Amino acid sequence: MELLWMWTRVLGSLMLAEILWTLPIDEDHQLRPEDVELAEDYLRRFYSLNLRDRVHVAPVRRSRSVPAMEEKIREMQKFFGLRETGKLDSHTLDVMREPRCGVPDVDNFSFYPNEPKWNKYTITYTIARYTPDMRREDVEKSFHSALKLWSDAAPLRFIKVSHSKADIVFSFARRTHGDFFPFDGPRGVLAHAFQPGEGLGGDVHFDEDETWTAGRQGYSLFAVAAHELGHSLGLTHSRDPSSIMYPTYKHHSSAQYSLSTDDVLGIQTLYGKPNKKVETQPASKKCDPYFSFDAATMIDNEIVFFKDRCMWMRTIKATYWNRLTEGHSSTYLPGISSHMDAAYDIPAKGVAYIFTGRKYWVVQQLKTKSRSGSIYEYGFPSRVRQVDAAVHVSEYGKTVFFVGEFYYRYDESKKQMDPGFPRLIQKDWPGIPRSVDAAFKLHGSIFLLSGKKSYQYDVKQKRVVKIIPGNSWLGC
Missing domain, CATH: 3.40.390.10 (Collagenase (Catalytic Domain))
Structure with missing residues (x-):
């Protein structure tokens, strides 16, 4: 019995070494044996990784193990909105470590064949x-x-x-x-x-x-x-x-x-539908005194505000300042099914960037989606799972991202985060609360929406110059 146990351990070590040799990894990430074990177990449990395809001891069959593993890693990365590299980078491993449900993410598993449901109500x-x-x-x-x-x-x-x-x-x-x-x-x-x-x-x-x-x-x-x-x-x-x-x-x-x-x-x-009307995530009560926003940005000549699945567009032309359009976000952005966490625009490029969880979308005018990508392309650390708010400051070519109590500064021309970040919001933005829900830039000022209030921040003076109820932007 002891001899069998020793042989099993030796064989297991050989198989693990084979995985480390053939597994697609990120060159900037030092992969540990426990990372490999985590990934193999995760993909087996939630993405139907076939144990016979995960690894082969015989060197002549290595070429088969890599595509099988890459395919499952890409499938998992696509599901969670990560960059589809097929490699075990730090962001992918961090998602694998998150607490979660034990039901697989793919459709072809034994838990749910043929879309079952109860035949009674x-x-x-x-x-x-x-x-x-x-x-x-x-x-x-x-x-x-x-x-x-x-x-x-x-x-x-x-x-x-x-x-x-x-x-x-x-x-x-x-x-x-x-x-x-x-x-x-x-x-x-x-x-x-x-x-x-x-x-x-x-x-x-x-x-x-x-x-x-x-x-x-x-x-x-x-x-x-x-x-x-x-x-x-x-x-x-x-x-x-x-x-x-x-x-x-x-x-x-x-x-x-x-x-x-x-x-x-x-x-x-x-x-089927219930006998009474269903309310999903509340968004239509815009004049509630505790109403808050999810995101805001400028698209063309309009300030666009997002809350759950609703959006409002406030025209800023002098002759149309009082025009406010309200609608479902899917009407104007049909390619984005998730609620919006943050957004910012770069007027010189005529594009806006909308963030949903770990993913961002590039929007050219409304109803037009050009491409999408992962937020980690910006250089966020893996602990960041979503962006709370964002605003582009064109005078400096920088984009500011708010995440919890911190903010990051991104250089759009260099395509990288500025060194020394993140920094605390309250330390560098006097008068602004600890967290920011949404932000946009208008007429030289940055407007930061936090909770039920809107803060007008003068970039040159580095101070808050006006505070108003946030939903006053919606005519309340």
Whole structure:
């Protein structure tokens, strides 16, 4: 037995060495053996990497292992909006390390063949095992809220029962727990769910090695349950970062979670529309005193504001200053399905750049999309997952990106980040809050939108010269 174990270890070392020899890597990134193991396991679990194709000990077959690995890496990079290099660069590995759902991202997997769905509209559920991390009533409330998201969007009714024959069974477990999909300890896979059907069908399992919570610490049970229930109802993963069905965990409070348009279209494709009107992400209440923006920029002669799936265009010509056009973003930018995180324009080029998660889009006038790319082409470190706001300062040829409490400065002519960044916003932008939601430049001033307020910042004086309600730009 001991001899067999030693031979297995030797063979495993030979195979790992073979991977390191043949695997496509980024020349600027030092690949470690644990990186290879992570990537191989990730692609096997979530992108159907065939173990027979991942690596071959025989040197004559090396040429087959590289294309197979590259293809799966590219597939994963495309899904998450990364640069499709086919190489294990630092950004790709960082995404692989993010906490996520255990259901694969590709369509051809055994969890969901033939787009299954429940053949009824009243679905029962039960909680087989609770987590000691939370009070029982908080666990039940989290599940009830998650179920309500989907019942509000489709003609579905969920009833809690006390027996194990319920359609959907919620439970918490560690490691191997009897379904052939063992959990992996803290972080990594947080939970997984099964397609509608008999037996395990519809069931949702949560990794007890995680810290579950109803608040901001640990992992939000409501948020993870909302995602997994989408699988229980028959939905697969979405490539839209704003979607509940996006595979990686998003660190937001429970109050911020709502179904995106992509989620609503998906569930209604399976079950139809509800009897009452569905509200996706609230955007139309523009005159609410706490209204805030997602992004803003100049396109042609108009200031364009974005919020969820809505956009407003304020004409700045003197004769049309009061003209305000409102519409759905898909009407004007049909090629961009995600909500807008940030945007900036370069008037001299006649283009605008719109950021959605890890991806950016180049827009020439409205309704015209020329190309897209990864935000990491700008030189952002891998820890940056999205841009909060951006503005181009043409006098200096620089573009400023706001990310959390920090800002970066990008040189458009050199196509690289300026050295010494990121820097703290509050240190270099006196009078501006700790974070910025949107920004644009108009008549020599930079307007920074944060929360419910708009700050007019004089670049030369380096100070705030005026503060107004943010939605006053929309006539409120």
